[in-house]
Amino acid sequence: MLIKRNPNGIDLPFPSEITPRAVFESRRSFIRQVALGSIAAAAAPEMLVREAFAQNGQKLPAKPNPAFIVMDKPTSVKDATTYNNFYEFGTEKTDPARYAGTLQPRPWTVAIEGEVKKPMTLDLDALLKLAPLEERIYRLRCVEGWSMVIPWIGYSLAELIRKVEPTGNAKFVEFVSLADKKQMPGLRSPVLEWPYVEGLRIDEANHPLTLLTLGMYGEVLPNQNGAPVRIVVPWKYGFKSAKSIVKIRFVKEQPRTAWNISAPQEYGFYSNVNPEVDHPRWSQATERRIGEDSFFTRKRKTMMFNGYSDVASLYGGMDLKKFF
Template sequence: MSKLPKEPSAGEITPPALYLRRRELLKNAALFAGTASAIGGGLVWLTGRDAGSSGAAGAEAPGGDAVPLTDARPPGDASTRAEAGETKGRSSFVTDEARTPYEDIISYNNFYELGLSKSAPAANAGRLRLRPWAISADGELKRPQIIDLDTLLRWFPLEERVYRMRCVEAWSMVIPWLGFPLAALLKRLEPTSRARYVQFTTLLDPEQLPGQKSRVLDWPYVEGLRIDEAMHPLTMLAVGIYGKTLLGQNGAPIRLVVPWKYGFKGCKSIVRIELTERRPRTTWSEAAPDEYGFYANVNPAVDHPRWSQATERRIGELRRRPTLPFNGYAEEVAGLYSGMDLRENF
């Protein structure tokens, strides 16, 4: 009988940078106590468009609920074309796998800036102020600028894309994201010929993100992609899930989604996008370089040092399932890494 792959225990999942600071975490636990608030409380509508235009109106959601965005996708946009099977008989943007329930997506989260357990981000998300919000776009760009989020959302039609999401901790979800291709933004900003990488930075504000009061990681959180990865059609900036406004625990108001990479690559609550000539020093690859590489492509053949990556636990299912190379998107993205040693460049 073949030996089953090892499933990471709760203790194993905790990163070394975290459990080596147990005393500090206990001291900081008081920072998180008593801060629970209603999920999505005080969230605002995604866009500030005038009535009659496509998209949501610029008003706060009544009752603090996540705002429906079913009218934010104009007819005939890219997601509609994808759902119609325009991409050679099948769509890379929509999987036919069962979607993870909305309540699971918004209640089981890794977002250390809002807390260290899976439930803490939802409890503390009410601290995060989502308006006003601006993103600095700079570095190797012909058109560097500071972009107000509502302006950014008026630039591009919103698309629904149903992607698999695989966490490095060996659990997974299927999430219907709402957003737009990162490539559309980068093309508008016009990278220079020296641009080789794209660096993303999360908001740094310990009052809104109380986890930043600890030294679990070197804040602010930084992630990065090669520019060809960033320009790939699958890569997107998400502002919603299930047709509703993205909540704080999921990286509101705007986050990166790269479905063939482990979830920690998806930088949340982004305030800066910088084009660089040199590879960024990303947060997890700096904190634990033997465990978390820069590329972080989903690879069942390369185990995490403390657990197997061969299988995964889909949230809501009892049995484990095999993990697919590149999270099932190998046909679309494997060519980006032709000739590379994917064990060395993990």
């Protein structure tokens, strides 16, 4: 796609309107599958559209933690729950809200395994009780150039990490998402290698900002936002925050992650928000805050590490243009 620029160097098309390479390279195959009726959700009637919280707005009490609250205006619930990337339910931003009602968030278990002294499998109730729930208001920026501000509910992933006691061999943490074609119609698309896998270095996973997330806006996670459990890593691009997690593995080697497998030249393992490293097909210097979509609204300048500058110590001595 030809990207036009104005005299100020700002991309005229919204980055979120530019089709990811993995999508456009598989577009013909995807369309052919739809025509054959293999992606049932594409033919679902409008009555199946779900734009509300998938679990009937079940409340999830949590105490606000002032140490993890940005002062930006939160994104509206409607925008945060109807404009999403969750390719297991389709590649369009509205697909998750329309089709994620097929996801069954209970019963649910998460297996913790690999290089740990105490491997275990925890159900959702055990996860909810593992540590006191906190409300944290985080910015989240997408690699496509849009951002949101969301009040998440959960606790530092470090709480779970301490419980399972990683061995000295645990250098990385791998997150594996659910991959069930009966519940996730998008899995019939070859856009990514399934199941969706993401990963962090062990010190990144242990950072207090890394949130094991079980809710948002005072309620349980909606299906389209990664129910019933996901992580949120606010200084990295949004695709690093794995959704609908069923397995957490502690491993010696850097995990092979979904987008890095699909397009390694575009999606590096670290994926820190860095305005100085452009995506090969668009600039990362600015961003569009969802809800600020007036024609006259200026884009925001992207902040290094999405504004979470205290994580810089994790990358001392690293070339963040090379390790992007």
